Amino acid sequence: MSTPQTCSCGTFSIGVCQDCGKLVCRDHSRLEGGQRICDSCIQERRSRDQAAQEAAHDAAHQAVIAEMRAIADPIERLLRIAWYQENFEGLADDWHTVCPEYSPDGWDSVAVGRWFAVRAIDQGIPTRAERIGIKRPLSTMFGNRAKYNVGPEIRSWSFRSRQQHKNWPGVILSDGSVVQLRQGQADYTATSDRDYTIVESITPARLDMNALILMAEALGLTVDRPGLRRIQHPFVYGVIRGPRG
Ligand SMILES: [Zn+2]
Numbered sequence: 001m002s003t004p005q006t007c008s009c010g011t012f013s014i015g016v017c018q019d020c021g022k023l024v025c026r027d028h029s030r031l032e033g034g035q036r037i038c039d040s041c042i043q044e045r046r047s048r049d050q051a052a053q054e055a056a057h058d059a060a061h062q063a064v065i066a067e068m069r070a071i072a073d074p075i076e077r078l079l080r081i082a083w084y085q086e087n088f089e090g091l092a093d094d095w096h097t098v099c100p101e102y103s104p105d106g107w108d109s110v111a112v113g114r115w116f117a118v119r120a121i122d123q124g125i126p127t128r129a130e131r132i133g134i135k136r137p138l139s140t141m142f143g144n145r146a147k148y149n150v151g152p153e154i155r156s157w158s159f160r161s162r163q164q165h166k167n168w169p170g171v172i173l174s175d176g177s178v179v180q181l182r183q184g185q186a187d188y189t190a191t192s193d194r195d196y197t198i199v200e201s202i203t204p205a206r207l208d209m210n211a212l213i214l215m216a217e218a219l220g221l222t223v224d225r226p227g228l229r230r231i232q233h234p235f236v237y238g239v240i241r242g243p244r245g
Pocket residue numbers: 007008009010011024025026027028
């Protein structure tokens with residue numbers, strides 16, 4: 001009896017697996033990068049690739065965490081870990097490892113705001129100009145909208161993300177205070193000030209997680225490294241995401 005040129009399933013083989021040398025039919029093999037490979041060797045290649053990716057990610061991740069941890073400034077570490085966790089897969093205790101001074105639910109917004117202002121000025125990150133509006137008595141004769149006299153200019157950094165759901169509603173004033181500016185329903189009687197938004201009230205605000213992430217991005221406190229696995233964010237259009245925790 002001659003040696004049957006068949007796959008283990010009994011079908012005539014069409015080739016030889018380039019990994020294990022078994023004869024294979026078309027149903028139980030595939031071309032992988034120009035080589036015919038049997039089903040079980042394809043499985044093996046997949047799990048080897050996965051293990052290699054896992055190891056590469058772990059190594060890159062450990063290196064990044066160690067670098068961040070070595071930074072002396074706790075607020076720089078805070079911003080870096082906030083940005084990193086938003087963008088890359090990591091471990092549950094990364095935050096505490098990098099930034100034991102602050103918990104992921106709380107930090108000193110006043111201190112962080114001042115810290116940011118100093119660096120943003122240093123790096124020449126442009127501010128936005130707004131004018132404080134001073135409300136004039138409402139005159140029913142001219143409708144219900146409030147009228148404002150244009151007051152002094154204030155300059156601030158505001159953070160608008162490319163992703164709609166990642167905006168932080170506050171701003172940081174050039175002196176580092178963290179505030180929310182409420183825009184007036186301005187009647188622009190002072191036409192020369194069209195470039196300005198009229199601000200009706202300024203109230204203290206808190207830097208939430210999104211603010212930290214956007215601040216880190218603005219200052220370039222970001223990192224990338226081959227092997228790191230990015231977190232895929234589902235794109236939710238038009239939804240404002242609130243602070244975490
Ligand atoms: Zn077969």
